[in-house]
Amino acid sequence: MPYANSIRFAWASAVAASLFVGGCSSDAPGASCKPEGLPASCPMPIPSWSNEVSQIFMTGCAPCHLPGGVEDSAEDFSTYAGVLRVAGTVEGQISSCAMPPDDAGALSAADRTALLAWFACSAPNN
Numbered sequence: 001m002p003y004a005n006s007i008r009f010a011w012a013s014a015v016a017a018s019l020f021v022g023g024c025s026s027d028a029p030g031a032s033c034k035p036e037g038l039p040a041s042c043p044m045p046i047p048s049w050s051n052e053v054s055q056i057f058m059t060g061c062a063p064c065h066l067p068g069g070v071e072d073s074a075e076d077f078s079t080y081a082g083v084l085r086v087a088g089t090v091e092g093q094i095s096s097c098a099m100p101p102d103d104a105g106a107l108s109a110a111d112r113t114a115l116l117a118w119f120a121c122s123a124p125n126n
Contacts, residue, residue: 039113042121049080049125053118056111057083060100061090070104080125091119 047053057077064070065077076082083090093099094115100107107115118124 039117039120043117046121046124046126047114047118049118049123052114054080056107056115060105060107060111064100064104084123084125087119087123091116094119 061077062069065073065075065082067073067076075086077090090099094107094112
C-alpha cells in the first residue's frame with residue numbers, strides 16, 4: 001500500500017530528525033511539546049478516527065485548518081478525507097512539534113501520542 005509506505009517513511013524521518021536535533025528545543029516552535037513516545041509499530045487497540053482522532057483534530061487543528069477558519073486554510077481538518085489528503089505532512093508537523101504552534105494552544109502529550117499511533121497504523125477510517 002503506497003500510503004502506508006509514505007507514512008512509515010515520514011515517521012522514520014521524524015524519528016531520525018529527533019535523534020539528531022534532540023527533540024523540541026526551547027527556541028523551536030512547539031517548545032512545550034513533550035510526546036510520550038513515538039510508536040514503533042501500530043499499537044493495539046488501533047486508535048479510532050471516529051471515537052478519538054477526529055475529536056483531537058477538531059479541537060487542536062481544525063480551528064485554523066478549515067476553510068473560513070482562523071487562517072482561512074485551504075486544508076479541511078474537520079473531515080477524514082481532508083486530513084488524509086495531507087497525512088504525511090501532518091504527521092511530520094505533529095511529530096516534530098511544529099504544529100500546533102505555541103500561540104494556538106498545545107496538544108497534550110497523550111493527544112500527540114494518539115495521533116502518531118493512528119498514523120503508525122496507516123491512518124485508518126475506523
